[in-house]
Amino acid sequence: MARVSVTVPSSAKRGEVIEIKTLAAHVMENGFRHKQTGEPIPRDIITQFVCTYNGVEVFRAELHPAMAANPLLVFNTVATESGTLEFKWLGDNDYAATQSASISVV
């Protein structure tokens, strides 16, 4: 079960720089570790994150095995118009999570 948390200001002034905070619950198993019995633990990580603002991509990240569990991504964008921010995480083993948040711009 994919679980994520997104924090977006509910309202902002037009042209204001807003901060967006996202967390995804994920083990981010790097694929380099072994069990006590010697078998390798297969890689299981989030590989991509995309944020779109009213359909326009405003932030994208590629994640790699060196990233810690439960990756926290904090980034900024400019509040241009009221609407919806869509967030999407993709990863190994068909991991997919989506979340959305609305913002009203005055």
Place this chain on the structure above:
Amino acid sequence: MRVALAVLCFLLLSAEIPLAERRSGYEFMGRETRAMQDDDSTNPALFWLADGEALWNRKDGAAAVACSGCHADMKGVAARYPKVASGMAVNLEQQINGCRTERQKAPPLAYESRELLALTAYVARQSRGMPIAVEWNESTRRGQATFNRRQGQLNLSCAQCHDDHWGRSLAGSTIPQAHPTGYPIYRLEWQGLGSLQRRLRNCVVGVRAESYAYGAPELVELELYLMWRARGMKIETPAVRP
């Protein structure tokens, strides 16, 4: 004469940190780690808190009763644990499992399992900002003895690092004063939530001593002494630590 001797013994034996000089581990952290703890929406413990709330309200066991079926709010409870019940110190995790087996007629949750950590964090979160207020008793005294006892191949006591050398460096890390104000903590090194006993076992392994098992009376008494040592300091659960 007797009083003078007692004072002398106290001075020789103990380099306890004066109450006013005590500092939470939070104050030894870097800016980014503090920021993570300060903002509930960036503290990954939020996932455990959500799980804990769901477990709290879920009917469980043969008695088919939820924690919330008996308890309203748990404000201040975590600040009073560990507690001594019929001569044995009991920590919050053990109290939760005691309730499970006695009231819910459910199997106890494994120590350090995700469920037990989630429930403990959910309960302890409700005491955030409240001063720690545990009792001094025979168990606390035994915990203090453990704290001051040299052990392991390195022949170190807890006090030698955390009373005498806090603020200095151990390898690349600053030695904190060891006040358990924020447990269960989200520890970046663990990449997850963990209990105070997990942390204590880390330290015991660090001095190359044989560790106590989870839930061992020695560890619970040590927890109790540490909480007493941090009396009056504010609960930060769920804290973030490096």
